[in-house]
Amino acid sequence: MTDPGDQRSEAAGPPARAAMAEGQQRQRQQQLRAPSSTVAAHSANAGAESTTNASQPAACVSELNLGDCLSIFIFDWDDTLFPTSELVAVGPEKLAPALAQVDLLAEKLLRTALSLPRSHVMLLSSANIAWIYHSAREFLPRVNELLMDPADNMCIVSAHNAELEHQSDNHRSLADARDVAGQKLEVVRAQAAHFQVMIEELGAGAFQVVSLGDSPHDLEAARVLAGMLHAEASYVKTVAMKPRPCGGELVGELRLLSGALTTLSRCPRSYHQNMHRKPQPPVQASPAAASEPVRAPCKTAVWAPCGPEEGRSAAAMRRAHHAAGGRRSIAA
Numbered sequence: 001m002t003d004p005g006d007q008r009s010e011a012a013g014p015p016a017r018a019a020m021a022e023g024q025q026r027q028r029q030q031q032l033r034a035p036s037s038t039v040a041a042h043s044a045n046a047g048a049e050s051t052t053n054a055s056q057p058a059a060c061v062s063e064l065n066l067g068d069c070l071s072i073f074i075f076d077w078d079d080t081l082f083p084t085s086e087l088v089a090v091g092p093e094k095l096a097p098a099l100a101q102v103d104l105l106a107e108k109l110l111r112t113a114l115s116l117p118r119s120h121v122m123l124l125s126s127a128n129i130a131w132i133y134h135s136a137r138e139f140l141p142r143v144n145e146l147l148m149d150p151a152d153n154m155c156i157v158s159a160h161n162a163e164l165e166h167q168s169d170n171h172r173s174l175a176d177a178r179d180v181a182g183q184k185l186e187v188v189r190a191q192a193a194h195f196q197v198m199i200e201e202l203g204a205g206a207f208q209v210v211s212l213g214d215s216p217h218d219l220e221a222a223r224v225l226a227g228m229l230h231a232e233a234s235y236v237k238t239v240a241m242k243p244r245p246c247g248g249e250l251v252g253e254l255r256l257l258s259g260a261l262t263t264l265s266r267c268p269r270s271y272h273q274n275m276h277r278k279p280q281p282p283v284q285a286s287p288a289a290a291s292e293p294v295r296a297p298c299k300t301a302v303w304a305p306c307g308p309e310e311g312r313s314a315a316a317m318r319r320a321h322h323a324a325g326g327r328r329s330i331a332a
Helices: 004-012 014-033 037-046 084-090 092-115 129-139 141-148 162-166 169-202 216-227 247-266 310-323
Strands: 050-053 069-075 119-125 154-158 206-213 233-240 270-274
Touching: 069 092, 069 169, 069 216, 084 092, 084 129, 084 247, 092 119, 092 129, 092 141, 092 247, 119 129, 119 169, 129 141, 129 154, 169 216, 206 216, 206 247, 216 233, 233 247
Parallel strands: 069 119, 069 206, 119 154, 206 233, 233 270
Antiparallel strands: 050 270
16 A cells, blocks of 8 residues: 555655655754653653753764864862762761772773863862862872872862961851852863863864863853863863762762763763752641651752763663662663
């Protein structure tokens, strides 16, 4: 039996068939650009926020060519690679098991970034640089080896303002947030000329700035830096870590990131991902329900990779999560 669509195509003549073929091609390109339904389900089920913002040419590519792209990775330190808040809260003895896992996973994450073609890793912290070296030496021996003998494509930069140490506690608490944001942005502005020279010397047709941090100014630093650089194509990829995570939460975030960083780097689009649930407003309970136990919110970080390898990447991360003994599995 002849398909009715074929009959309509034959009746319409060659111009109509060409227009229909062009429309089908555009539809296939849109499907390739859009995240898969599986990834969308991950974000919806876990309450994570993920957005894309294309800042590249309209031509559809399935994977970013890292050999023609300068990849700049910006990592925060406190509560991103190191559980500073939890260390202060519970002390090193209680945190020892989590610190051992953080050490393994943070080292893997940094080495993955360093190993990618034409990559440069910037460890940018608002803390005193002496604290970075001290905390790594005392608690993260594997990461400490990286810091003591950094690769040629790695730098450690502090945006710490020593003047605040001499101010009163009240004044410092008010000025800290503004100062940290301003200092980090000034640091990346100062680095922009150096990165532009790298783009030109490499003859790179594109660059991407990938920033991971637990504060808005960590992610803003990526956008500011990208806005000062120039190439045929540019990408800004930001990952919001959970502020003040407990040890287990940071371990979960680093486990997912260390397995997904290569996928993120090869994704041919700008991207933002929250690695935690946003706080939800309290629900007014009825008097009858007041005595019921309150359920804790899900703390599982969710990663939503993009590109043609989405399904296999998500499955691989689920297997890694189960193998590591995670209590919760990522929804399929």
